[in-house]
Amino acid sequence: MGYIMFYCIVNPASKSGHSKEIYKLFESKCKEKGIRYQVIFTKGPGHAMHTVNRLTSKDVPDDKKPFNIIVMGGDGTLNEVISGIEDFENVRLGVIPLGSGNDFVRDLGFQKKTEDLIDTILKGEVVRRLDIGNVHYNNMTKTFSRLHDERISSDRKFDVSCGIGFDAAVCEEALSSGTKNFLNKIGLGKLTYGSIAVRQIINSIKTGCDIETDNGQRIHYDHLIFAAAMIHHYEGGGFNFAPDAVLDDGMFDLITGGDMSLFQIFTTLPLAFLGKHYGKKGIHHIRAKEIRIKTEMPLWVHTDGEVLLKSNDITLTCLKQKIALLS
Numbered sequence: 001m002g003y004i005m006f007y008c009i010v011n012p013a014s015k016s017g018h019s020k021e022i023y024k025l026f027e028s029k030c031k032e033k034g035i036r037y038q039v040i041f042t043k044g045p046g047h048a049m050h051t052v053n054r055l056t057s058k059d060v061p062d063d064k065k066p067f068n069i070i071v072m073g074g075d076g077t078l079n080e081v082i083s084g085i086e087d088f089e090n091v092r093l094g095v096i097p098l099g100s101g102n103d104f105v106r107d108l109g110f111q112k113k114t115e116d117l118i119d120t121i122l123k124g125e126v127v128r129r130l131d132i133g134n135v136h137y138n139n140m141t142k143t144f145s146r147l148h149d150e151r152i153s154s155d156r157k158f159d160v161s162c163g164i165g166f167d168a169a170v171c172e173e174a175l176s177s178g179t180k181n182f183l184n185k186i187g188l189g190k191l192t193y194g195s196i197a198v199r200q201i202i203n204s205i206k207t208g209c210d211i212e213t214d215n216g217q218r219i220h221y222d223h224l225i226f227a228a229a230m231i232h233h234y235e236g237g238g239f240n241f242a243p244d245a246v247l248d249d250g251m252f253d254l255i256t257g258g259d260m261s262l263f264q265i266f267t268t269l270p271l272a273f274l275g276k277h278y279g280k281k282g283i284h285h286i287r288a289k290e291i292r293i294k295t296e297m298p299l300w301v302h303t304d305g306e307v308l309l310k311s312n313d314i315t316l317t318c319l320k321q322k323i324a325l326l327s
Contacts, residue, residue, distance in 0.1 A: 004035060004036060004068060004124055005036045005037065005038065005064070005067075005068065006030065006035060006036070006037045006038075006068045006069075006070055006094075006121075006122070007037070007038050007040065007052075007055055007067065007068065007069050007070065008023065008026060008037060008038065008039045008040070008069075008070045008072060009040050009042065009048050009051065009052065009069060009070065009071050009072065009073070009077065009081055010023050010039060010040065010041050010042065010072045010073065011041075011042045011048070011072065011073030011074065011076075011077040011098070012041050012042070014072070014073045014074050014077065014098040014099055018098075019072050019073065019098050022072060022096065022098065022114055023039060023072060025114065025115065025118065026070070026072070026096070026118050027039070029115075029118050029119065029122060030122065033122060035122060042073070042077065042080075046080070046151065047080075048073075048077055048080035048081050048084065049080040049081070049083050049084035050084060050151075051084065052069060052080070052081050052084030052085055053084040053085070053086055055067060055069070056069075056084070056085050056086045056087045056090070056091055057086055057087065058086055058087045060087075065087075065090040066090045066091065066092055067087070067090055067091045067092070068092050068094070068124060068326065069081060069085075069091060069092070069093050069094070070093075070094040070095075070096065070121060070326075071093065071094070071095050071096065072096045072098055073098050073099060074097070074098060074099015074100060074101060074102060075099055075101050075102065075103055075104055075160060075304045075305050076099065076175075076304065076305055076306050077099070078095060078104055078159060078304065079157070079158060079159065079160075079303055079304035079305070079306050080306070081093070082132055082157045082158070082159050082304075082323065083156055083157040083158075083303075085157075085323075088322055088323065091323070091324065092124070092126055092324045092325070092326050093323055093324065093325055093326060094121035094325070094326040094327045095110075095325070095327055096114060096117055096118065096121070096327075097110070100237065101236070101237040101238070101305065103160050103161075103232060103234040103235050103236070103237065103238070103304075103305075104159055104160050104232060104304070106232070106233065106234045106238070107232055107233045107234065107245075107247070108247075108327075110327060117327060120326070120327055121326045121327050123326070124326065125326065126324045126325065126326065127325055127326065127327065128248070128324075128325050129248060129321035129322075129323065129324050129325070130159070130231070130247050130248055130321065130322075130323050130325060131231050131247060131248055131249070131250055131251075131318055131319060131320055131321060131322060131323075132157055132158065132159045132231065132318075132319050132322045132323050133157065133158045133159070133161075133162055133229060133231055133252065133316055133317065133318050133319065134155055134156070134157055134158075134316070134317045134319060135155065135156050135158065135162045135301065135303060135314055135315070135316050136154060136155050136314065136315045136316075136317070137154050137155075137156075137301070137309070137311045137313075137314055138292075138311070138313035138314060138315060139298075139311050139312055139313040140152070140154060140309060140311060141298045141309055141310045141311060141312075142309075143298060143309060143310040144308065144309050145172050145175065145300070145307040145308055145309065146172070146175070152308050152309060156303045156308070157303070158231075158303035158304045159231060159232075159304060159323065160230075160231060160232045160234075160235055160304045160305075161228050161229060161230045161231060161232065161235040161241070161242075161302075161303075161304065162228070162229050162301070162302065162303050162304075162314075162316055163226055163227065163228035163229070163235070163301070163302050164224075164226070164227050164228075164293055164295065164299050164300070164301045164302075164311070164314060165204075165209075165224050165225055165226035165227060165295075165299050165300070166197075166200055166201065166204055166225045166226040166257075167226045167228055167235065167236060167302065168226075168299065168300035168301050168302035168307055169200045169204065169299070169300045170196050170197050170200050170236065171236075171300070171302040171305045171306070171307050172300045172302070172307040173196050173199075173200065174196050174305075175305070175306070175307060197236075197269070201225075201262070201265055201266070201269075202262070204225065205297060205299065206223040207223070207224055207295050207296045207297040207299065208220075208221065208222055208223070208224065208295065208296040209221045209224035209227065209258065209293065209294065209295045209296070210293075210294050211227060211254070211256065211291065211292070211293050211294075212291070212292050213254070213286060213288035213289075213290065213291050213292075214288055214289050214290035214291075215288055215289075217286050217288065219256055219284050219286070221256070221258030221259050222258070222259055223258055223259055223260075224256070224257075224258040224295060224299075225257040225258050225260060225265065225282075226256065226257050226258075227254065227255075227256040227257075227293050228241055228242075228254070228255050228256075229252040229253075229254050229291055229316045229318075230242035230245050230252060230253040230254070230255060231245065231247060231252065231253075231318070232245060232247060233245050233275070235305070236305075238273065239272050239273050240272065240273060240274060240275030241253075241255045241272055241275075241277075242255055242285075243275035243278075248320070248321050249320070250289060250318050250319075250320030250321070251287045251288065251289055251318055252287065252288055252289070252291060252316065252318050253285065253287055254284075254285070254286050254287070254288060254291055255283070255284070255285055256283070256284045256285075257282050257283050257284075258282055259282050260281065260282035264280075264281055264282060268280045268282075268283065288318075289317070289318050290315065290316065290317050290318070291315070291316040292313075292314070292315045292316075293313070293314050293315075293316070294312060294313045295312045295313075296312070297312060298310035298311055298312040299311070299312070301314060
């Protein structure tokens with residue numbers, strides 16, 4: 001196959017600690033096929049992002065390109081990898097999902113067997129190109145998440161969704177909660193978000209919000225619950241927030257909710273799991289390439305479930321077919 005290097009980014013904590021077993025399968029496949037590889041085990045928040053940023057530098061000689069990067073982990077590890085890529089034109093990405101949510105792969109039709117998925121990735125052929133998003137923090141507060149990178153940029157990439165308000169608050173609590181670790185260990189990690197969501201709804205901050213898109217659409221809420229710019233169909237461990245999303249058209253599906261009573265929220269949320277929430281009171285769905293969201297009070301912002309800080313002013317931009325997938 002000539003000089004082809006596969007860099008494997010492994011989150012050793014994913015799959016309740018069983019990711020190393022799957023990496024060993026990947027390693028044996030590489031040896032069997034005579035493929036060069038290098039493994040990097042992540043050591044904490046920000047490590048995958050900074051490692052990939054170094055690996056994909058535009059200063060790397062052309063004979064070391066393209067960069068084949070395999071991600072073994074959950075949506076958070078994948079988000080760090082996407083956020084760290086410098087030279088997108090020369091990156092081909094393979095994803096082996098090992099998280100508790102795995103929203104990125106839910107609508108991609110990946111092979112069920114990990115062995116088959118590895119075989120597909122190691123062919124080194126681009127099978128599709130997908131959109132990613134960029135969030136720019138127009139205002140960065142000093143209220144940081146309990147788990148955050150040491151270095152926070154005013155821009156962050158995302159591949160599934162970016163949200164502000166309720167869904168981000170759920171993610172922030174889940175990321176630093178013992179609940180998620182406990183449920184993961186007993187194989188019920190998907191319950192994490194649901195159990196935390198009820199508490200967050202009841203205690204949510206009520207604040208006004210104005211949303212404006214590049215095509216002139218506007219939404220105002222006196223009391224925002226959440227706003228989520230979706231690339232994929234699912235977020236939050238399987239909530240079908242954007243059932244009609246197209247993954248490569250350069251457009252977000254923006255789903256927002258606000259000015260709803262507790263009763264309306266609790267009757268609509270289960271419908272969102274099924275993708276049946278469009279048209280319900282307080283729910284809006286619009287499509288746009290660029291979105292600006294301004295809130296009266298700073299709220300948590302998440303990118304693919306990763307929460308760094310609170311902001312009251314963000315701009316979201318969809319980058320069409322920016323990433324090439326090997327899987």
